Each structure stands twice: as structure tokens, then as C-alpha cells.
Amino acid sequence: MIIDVDSHGEPPESVIAEAWARTGMEPYDVGETTMRFVAGDLLQTLPREQWPELADLLPPGAAAIAGLETVDGFAYDGAEQSGVADPAKRLAWLDVQGIDAENVISLRGITSTRFLDDRDAARDLIVACNSYMGELHQGCNDRLWPTTALTFEDLDWCVDELTRMRGLGSRSFLLHAVPVNGIPHFHSAYDKIWSAAVDLGMLPILHVGANPVMFADGWANVEGNMTLLRQLGVCQGHQAIQVFLNGLVFGGVLERHPDLTVLIAECGIHWFGGTVEHMEQRNARNGVGPRMYFGEYPWSLSPTEFVRRNIRITPLPTPDQDPRRLLDALPECIVFSSDYAHNEGNPNPVAYYEALLADLPAATRASFFGGSIAAAFERMGGGLASSRITNV
Secondary structure: OOEEEEEEOEOOHHHHHHHHHHHOOOOOOHHHHHHHHHHHHHHOOOOHHHOOOHHHHOOHHHHHHOOOOOOOOOOOOOOOOOOEOOHHHHHHHHHHHOOOEEEEEOOHHHHOOOOOOOHHHHHHHHHHHHHHHHHHOOOOOOOEEEOEOOOOOOHHHHHHHHHHHHOOOOOEEEEOOOOEOOEOOOOHHHHHHHHHHHHHOOEEEEEOOOOOOOOOOOOOOOOOOHHHHHHHHHOOOOHHHHHHHHHHHHOOHHHHOOOOOEEEEOOOOOOHHHHHHHHHHOOHHHOHHHHHHHOOOOOOOOHHHHHHHHEEEEOOOOHHHOOHHHHHHOOOOEOOOOOOOOOOOOOOHHHHHHHHOOOOOHHHHHHHHHHHHHHHHHHOOOOOOOOOOOOO
């Protein structure tokens, strides 16, 4: 069983353009969106009039992604960063790869509206993307699962949208790792989201691009060095997720919702093991020191046990995100994804990991490729049933 938890496809540009037209606003172009993506959180510390010119800030790869120029050494290897969703082609690719099923994530709705002040307009655009992806994949929901995008100003609306999209075959939704309207994820008001996720069998996904970082004033003062600005802008992509994980564990979310599983995708893996270790060090059951500083630890499982049961993280299939060390330390937590059809993904991800993990035990490889995520779905909403995947 092979389940790809993070792949990508987007509605055609006409759908995006029509949705923007209904807002009455001009859409961000690819350059503006990319600029905000690579350094937007850092630039928020500056007045808008002090932002660099787009042409200066835009990295070379963004021009290549937009098809504006060719950059030596930068290739897609058959992938397309802004690839339009095409179920027939995707099913054929799954067959070649030997992948049984996958989440198909559309990011256009959340990335293009992340900095939009008009949140009603943002919601309309997100709904348009959700509807297109859900309707497009009718008839192949046993293998292609469109991921639901959300904006979290109205939690009751989120539950309604999750329910609607589950009816269209969605098995996951995109989650922000920061509070909205002052409501953190461990707050009792958020329990309706976690309950809906479990009841509907929908996997919450923390995906790169939806987890704003906090920077102190001054870090954007790079004296015109745009490479430095871009490097600083993306160096803390896991920051909000670390706080989020602490909130889930120490705030009791995973105690109240034992069947919940949360997936972290495209946010790196280098920080994950250390974060779990640091949470464990603050477990008051481990000694008088943590208890003196933090008080009693009231939950039934340790932080590490909660993470192993309820948190999953997927690496990119690239040499800089080798999962073998984490598979040894936290084997249940590390799961497979292709990131296809993004250029930083891999058009042959199964072969890549089969070679990389060849020396690991068969049970570890089986858990990585699909067993761990299938078990999570089994806990949430009745498992997976399809022509190729049987309930586990």
C-alpha cells in the first residue's frame, strides 16, 4: 500500500481569474505572490513604501516558474510548478509509480489571499478553488482526494465547508499554524474543528505557505542584499509549527481528541526530532526540575507518546531531507509524499525512496509508504475503501 500524502494540482487560470473578478479586486500576479511567499513575513516589519522593488526581490526561480526565462541548472524533470489538475494524467502517473492514492492539494486559494484584508473575498476565492477541485475529481475519489482549503475567521463555516467537501471526496484540509481572531488551536472553541476532522475522516495538513513567522523589527534592514533577505525570510518556516505542536500537547488537544492525526508537509524535517525532545524535557513527570518550573503534567501520555500517536510529518524526496534518522527515532511519524508536480518534488518518488530505504526493516518501509497514514484514517472516519485500498 502506497499513499502519497502531499501532491499538487491547480484549477486552470480561468477559474482563478473568474474568482478574482467576483471580488472586484486585482489579483496578485505570480511575482507578487512569490515575493510575499519568500519574504512576506519579514517584510511585514517594514512600511509598505520601504519594500524593495519586485524586480529586485524576485528570485530567479520565480521567473523560470512563470515561464519568463530559462535559468541554467534549474529544471523541472517533467514536473510543473503551477500544473493544472488533470485526473486522467494523474491516474496514469499513479499507475506507473505504483501509488494507490494521494491527496491533491491546491494552494492558489490560500497563497493568493493570505495577505488579503478582505477576508470575505478571500473565502469566496478559496471556495471557488475547492469547488472546482472537488467537482473535477468526481468518479476517481477512491484514488484522488482533493484537499480542502479553509480560512479560519468563522469556525462554524469551516465545519460546513469540511462537510461539503467531504461529500466531494476530500480526505484532508489545509490548516494554519497560527491563531485567527485570537483563538488558538487548543482553545475549547477549536474543538469543533478537531471533532469534525475525526468524524469526517479528514486529515489536517500544515503545509508550507500557511504558517506565518514572527520577526523582530530590524531583520529586514539588509542594505539592499536581496539574497540575504530571501534567506532570512524562509529560515524559520517551522517556527509557528513548533508553537502549534506545543499547544496541541500541553493544551490537551491530543488528550481530548485521541483519534486525531495532524500532518506536517513541506516544512522541513531537521527541526522535528529536537522539538519532540524539548517537549519531553518539560514533562513534569521526568523530574522535580520541570515540575518546579512548569507545574504538573496532567495528561495520560507523555509528549513523545502523543507525537508518535497523533502527529505525522513528510519529507520532500530530496537529498537534504533524508528521513532515515527520524525513521529510527520516531518511525510512526514519518510518511511518504511525492510533492509532484512541483519542481522541488520528484517525478519518480517511489523508486527514490525504495533505493534510499532499502536497508531498513520491511515493517518500517511499509509504515512509511502507507501503513502509518492508513492506520490514521482508520482511527478517523472509518478508514479507506477503494478498488485498490482495503480497510486496514
